[in-house]
Amino acid sequence: MTTRRVIDPAGALFGLGLPLVAAGAALLLPRLWESRLPPRIATHWSGSAPDGFSDPASFSWTMALVILLVGGGCSAIAALAPAMLMMRRYMLVLGLGVTGLLFTLCATVLVGQLDAPAERAQLPMWSIGAGVALGVAVGILGASLLRDHRVRRSAVARPDPALPRGPVELPIVEQVGTGTRTTLVLAALVLAPAVLVCGAARSWWPLAIFLPVAVLVLSLLRFRVVVDDTGVRVRNLGMTAVDYGLDEIVGAKVAHVRPFQDWGGWGLRAKGRGRYGLVTITGPALVVTVAGGQEFTVTASQAERMAGALNTLADRR
Structure with a gap:
């Protein structure tokens, strides 16, 4: 702890x-x-x-x-x-x-x-x-x-037998969110107005505003999810943004997520106390519950495989 x-x-x-x-x-x-x-x-x-x-x-x-x-x-x-x-x-x-x-x-x-x-x-x-x-x-x-100072508590029991189990073929790595092509299209849509404003103003200064904003917005739509023998973590902007250790995982499941209906939009979301989500698509999502009381949801096409591996690892723990 x-x-x-x-x-x-x-x-x-x-x-x-x-x-x-x-x-x-x-x-x-x-x-x-x-x-x-x-x-x-x-x-x-x-x-x-x-x-x-x-x-x-x-x-x-x-x-x-x-x-x-x-x-x-x-x-x-x-x-x-x-x-x-x-x-x-x-x-x-x-x-x-x-x-x-x-x-x-x-x-x-x-x-x-x-x-x-x-x-x-x-x-x-x-x-x-x-x-x-x-x-x-x-x-x-x-x-x-910045550092993650949340209280980490160790889980005291195995995950619910009803939760999925699967082969432990690690690491499981997935780039979630917008693809490269979609990201480039979105970047072009953001930068096009900046270029027009630069031309009208005959100055570079609009780019200094649009570029940081574009990087910040687009980074909210692209994440790397990693599941290995230490637990599950999410990397963003070159930094580990979310990290749940194997010893604190109570259980992992799969849910079908609709960003607007279930979370009110895309990207990083909060829904009630201790419930966080990284939702970028409509589809399967990995839902991890930890002993400290938090529940974390992240959309991923390999959600079933990730949940099965985490629960199997937690059983061995």
């Missing part, structure tokens, strides 16, 4: 600490540059001309609050050790992407008006792309440092 932990240190550092630092820096910059900023700065543009103005303090407070509420609100779940590891990772990347966007935009708006009249200020569109790219990169770094 692992020790119960409430806070993940890496999650607290990246998910709570970085948004707080970004918000604090947004408040500090106008004070540092007070003598060089105009009394009222441009904060809204119509085309290339500014048409909305505010005093620097109000602008910085607004940006700081949005960073905390939106960026920090998303990434804060990364600090909650009992929550599902994959969910914490995705929310951390999403939250820090938003935080990077907002802080970079705030800083560049202020820098662009140092020692210059607000009426001539230009909206630094490149900062939007740069901020998203930087935030997502830091988010992925933080996500790689």
